[in-house]
Amino acid sequence: MSRARIDARFARLRAEGRAGFVTYIMAGDPDPETALAILEGLPAAGADLIEVGFPFSDPLAEGPPIQRAAQRALGRGMTLQKTLDLVAAFRRKDAETPVILMGYANPLETPGYVAFARAAAEAGVDGLIVVDIPPEEADPLADALDAEDLSLIRLATPTTDDRRLPVVVRRTSGFVYYVSVAGVTGVKEADAGAVAPNVERVRAASGLPVAVGFGVRTEERAAEVARIADAVVVGSALVDEVADALAANEDVTGRVLTKVAALAKSVRTARTPSRGA
Amino acid sequence: MNKIAPLNDYTAYPDRSGRFGDYGGRYVPETLMPLVHELEAAFRAAIADPAFRGELDGYLTHYVGRPSPLYFAERLTRKFGGAKVYLKREELNHTGAHKINNCMGQILLAMRMGKTRIIAETGAGQHGVATATVCARFGLPCVVYMGAVDVERQKPNVFRMNLLGAKVEAVTSGSSTLKDAMNEALRDWVTNVHDTYYLIGSAAGPHPYPEMVREFQAVMGREAREQILQVEGRLPDAVVACVGGGSNAIGMFHPFLNDEGVRLIGVEASGDGMDTERHAAAINGGRPGVLHGNRTYLIQDPVGQITEAHSISAGLDYPGIGPEHAFLHDVGRAEYLTCTDREALDAFQLCAELEGIIPALETSHALARLPEICAELGPEGIIVVNLSGRGDKDVNTVAQALGRSI
Numbered sequence: 001m002s003r004a005r006i007d008a009r010f011a012r013l014r015a016e017g018r019a020g021f022v023t024y025i026m027a028g029d030p031d032p033e034t035a036l037a038i039l040e041g042l043p044a045a046g047a048d049l050i051e052v053g054f055p056f057s058d059p060l061a062e063g064p065p066i067q068r069a070a071q072r073a074l075g076r077g078m079t080l081q082k083t084l085d086l087v088a089a090f091r092r093k094d095a096e097t098p099v100i101l102m103g104y105a106n107p108l109e110t111p112g113y114v115a116f117a118r119a120a121a122e123a124g125v126d127g128l129i130v131v132d133i134p135p136e137e138a139d140p141l142a143d144a145l146d147a148e149d150l151s152l153i154r155l156a157t158p159t160t161d162d163r164r165l166p167v168v169v170r171r172t173s174g175f176v177y178y179v180s181v182a183g184v185t186g187v188k189e190a191d192a193g194a195v196a197p198n199v200e201r202v203r204a205a206s207g208l209p210v211a212v213g214f215g216v217r218t219e220e221r222a223a224e225v226a227r228i229a230d231a232v233v234v235g236s237a238l239v240d241e242v243a244d245a246l247a248a249n250e251d252v253t254g255r256v257l258t259k260v261a262a263l264a265k266s267v268r269t270a271r272t273p274s275r276g277a
Numbered sequence: 278m279n280k281i282a283p284l285n286d287y288t289a290y291p292d293r294s295g296r297f298g299d300y301g302g303r304y305v306p307e308t309l310m311p312l313v314h315e316l317e318a319a320f321r322a323a324i325a326d327p328a329f330r331g332e333l334d335g336y337l338t339h340y341v342g343r344p345s346p347l348y349f350a351e352r353l354t355r356k357f358g359g360a361k362v363y364l365k366r367e368e369l370n371h372t373g374a375h376k377i378n379n380c381m382g383q384i385l386l387a388m389r390m391g392k393t394r395i396i397a398e399t400g401a402g403q404h405g406v407a408t409a410t411v412c413a414r415f416g417l418p419c420v421v422y423m424g425a426v427d428v429e430r431q432k433p434n435v436f437r438m439n440l441l442g443a444k445v446e447a448v449t450s451g452s453s454t455l456k457d458a459m460n461e462a463l464r465d466w467v468t469n470v471h472d473t474y475y476l477i478g479s480a481a482g483p484h485p486y487p488e489m490v491r492e493f494q495a496v497m498g499r500e501a502r503e504q505i506l507q508v509e510g511r512l513p514d515a516v517v518a519c520v521g522g523g524s525n526a527i528g529m530f531h532p533f534l535n536d537e538g539v540r541l542i543g544v545e546a547s548g549d550g551m552d553t554e555r556h557a558a559a560i561n562g563g564r565p566g567v568l569h570g571n572r573t574y575l576i577q578d579p580v581g582q583i584t585e586a587h588s589i590s591a592g593l594d595y596p597g598i599g600p601e602h603a604f605l606h607d608v609g610r611a612e613y614l615t616c617t618d619r620e621a622l623d624a625f626q627l628c629a630e631l632e633g634i635i636p637a638l639e640t641s642h643a644l645a646r647l648p649e650i651c652a653e654l655g656p657e658g659i660i661v662v663n664l665s666g667r668g669d670k671d672v673n674t675v676a677q678a679l680g681r682s683i
C-alpha cells in the first residue's frame with residue numbers, strides 16, 4: 001500500500017503536468033492538537049505530499065527554525081509514538097496523501113527498526129527520511145522498511161558527485177530528496193540555475209522523481225524550483241509561521257495553511273505559461 | 278618458546294566501515310559523507326608517509342614538549358598505602374593538557390588536505406585552546422564553538438583563545454554545553470564544506486575521527502609503556518584515566534590493549550551521584566544509541582531524547598563516550614568506574630597538597646578512584662594514571678564550589 005501511495009501521487013502529478021508541493025511540519029508543534037489540525041488541513045490547502053518531522057533533542061542538520069520547532073514539540077511531550085498516533089489520526093480522514101516521516105536515528109533505536117517499521121506501516125506512514133543514516137549505515141533500516149513495504153527516501157546533496165550517486169540511490173524508492181544547498185535547513189537559499197543540472201543527474205541515476213528542498217522559502221523560489229523538479233519541499237518557512245503566529249498571538253493553523261495555499265498556488269501554476277495549459 | 282598470539286586482537290578495530298563491534302560508524306548527513314571519506318583517505322595516506330610522521334614528531338618534540346615524564350608520585354602512593362602510583366605528566370605539554378597531541382596531528386593533516394579554515398568544539402576550553410594554538414602557529418583562521426554555560430565557567434580559557442586569535446562562538450541551543458557545541462560545529466561544517474576542516478577534540482564523532490584521534494593520542498600510551506618498562510622492568514597492573522569523550526583514556530589504553538595482564542580503568546563523571554539524574558556517565562548510566570556521527574552509549578530518556586549531562590568538570594560534561602570505549606566495555610577488556618563532583622574536588626586538593634601538582638578537574642576524577650585501586654592491587658602493584666591536564670583553568674570553579682572567593 002505505502003509505496004503505492006507515493007508512486008500513485010507522482011503518477012498523478014505527471015499526468016497533470018505539474019510539480020508536486022511537499023510540506024514539512026513538526027509533529028506536536030506548537031502542541032499536539034494544533035499539529036493535527038494543521039496536518040488535516042494541508043491537503044485542502046494544496047499539499048500533495050506531507051513530511052512529518054519527529055522531534056529530536058539534537059537535530060544537527062537543522063537551522064534555528066526547525067531546532068526551535070523541535071524544542072516546542074518536545075516541550076509539549078511529543079514522542080515518536082505520538083507522532084505515529086498523529087499520522088494514524090490523519091489517515092482516518094485521508095487515505096491518499098502520502099505521509100513521510102523525517103527525523104534522526106536515535107529515537108528509532110529505542111523501539112528498534114523492525115518494531116518501528118511495523119508500527120509506522122500500521123499508522124499509515126508511507127516512507128521515512130533519516131537525516132543521519134547515510135547509505136553506508138542504512139542496510140538494517142532498509143531491511144526493516146522493505147518488510148513493511150515502506151520507502152526509505154534518500155537525500156542527495158551538492159557534495160554527492162557522480163561516483164557517489166549510485167551508492168546514494170541504492171535501495172531507495174518513492175522519490176529522491178535533493179538537498180539544494182550545502183548547509184542546514186532554513187538558512188541558505190536555493191539557486192534554481194545551479195540546482196537544475198543536479199536534478200537531472202539524480203533523476204537519471206535513480207529513475208525516480210526528484211523533490212528539491214532545504215533552501216525554498218518564498219513563492220518566487222518555489223515557482224522556480226517547480227519548473228525544474230518533480231516536487232518542491234518547504235519546511236522552515238512553514239515552521240516560521242507557527243513561531244510568528246505564536247509570537248503575535250494569532251491563529252496558528254490558519255496562518256500556516258494560508259502560507260501553504262499561497263506556496264501551493266505558485267507551485268501549481270509555475271509551469272502553466274510554458275505548457276500553454 | 279614461541280609467543281602465543283593473544284586470543285583477541287583488540288587492536289584490530291575499527292573495521293573498514295569504522296566499527297568497533299556494534300559501535301562507531303558514520304552517522305552523518307549525506308552532505309558530509311564525501312568529506313568523511315576524503316578525510317579517511319587523507320588520514321591513511323598521511324600516517325603511512327614517513328615525511329608526515331617525521332614532521333609531526335618534530336613538532337611534538339620541539340613545540341609540544343614530548344616525551345612527557347612518567348613521574349613516581351611518592352606521597353600519593355604513601356597516602357593510599359598500596360600500589361605504586363605513576364603519573365603520566367600530560368599537563369606539562371604546551372597548553373597544559375593532552376589535547377594538543379591530537380591538534381598537532383590534525384592541523385598538519387588539514388594543511389596537507391589544503392583546508393584553509395579550522396573549526397572545533399570545546400567543553401573545558403582545553404581543546405579549544407589547543408586548536409587555537411596550532412591555528413596561530415600555522416596561520417589558519419579558527420572558530421571555536423563553546424556552550425554558553427561553559428564560556429561562563431571557563432572564562433580564562435575563553436580569554437586565552439581570543440589572545441590566540443580564535444573566534445569563540447557561544448552556543449545557546451539545547452543545554453548550552455559540549456554536546457550543543459558539537460552540534461553547532463557540525464552545522465558549520467555542513468555549511469562550509471569547501472574550505473573547512475573540523476578538528477574534533479575527542480575520540481568521538483564519525484569514523485575516522487575515533488580512530489584518528491586515538492592514533493594521535495596513542496603517543497602517550499606508547500611512551501608510558503616504554504617508560505614503565507624502563508623504571509620498573511615490567512608492565513603496570515593498571516592504567517587509569519578519566520573519560521569524557523575518551524581521548525586521553527584511549528590514547529593511554531590502546532598500546533596496552535593486547536597486554537591482557539594490564540587492567541584498563543576509565544573513570545566517568547557521576548556529578549551529583551549515580552542515584553540522581555545529574556551525571557555524565559554514559560556507560561554506567563546510559564544505553565546504546567546514535568549521536569554525533571557514531572553509535573555508542575548515551576545518556577538519554579526512555580524514548581531516545583538525549584538528556585543533559587552534568588559534571589562539575591566541563592570537559593566531562595558530555596552525554597556520550599567514544600565508540601571504542603563502548604566496545605571495550607562490552608567485551609570486558611576495560612572497566613568503567615564513576616566519580617562524583619565532590620570526590621573529584623577532594624582529589625583535586627589532595628594532589629595539589631601532596632604532589633605540588635594542580636590537576637584539571639577532569640583528571641581529578643581519575644585520581645579520585647586511586648585509593649580503592651591502590652588498596653586492591655596492594656604494595657606490589659603498579660598503576661599508571663594519565664595526568665591529562667593541569668587545573669589552572671579550574672581555580673574559579675573550585676573556589677566557588679568550596680565557598681571561597683578569589
Ligand SMILES: Cc1ncc(COP(=O)(O)O)c(C=O)c1O
Binds near residue numbers: 400524525
Ligand atoms: C585535562 C582534560 N582531561 C580530560 C578531558 C576529557 O576529554 P577526553 O575524555 O577526550 O580525554 C578534557 C576535556 O576537555 C581535559 O581538558
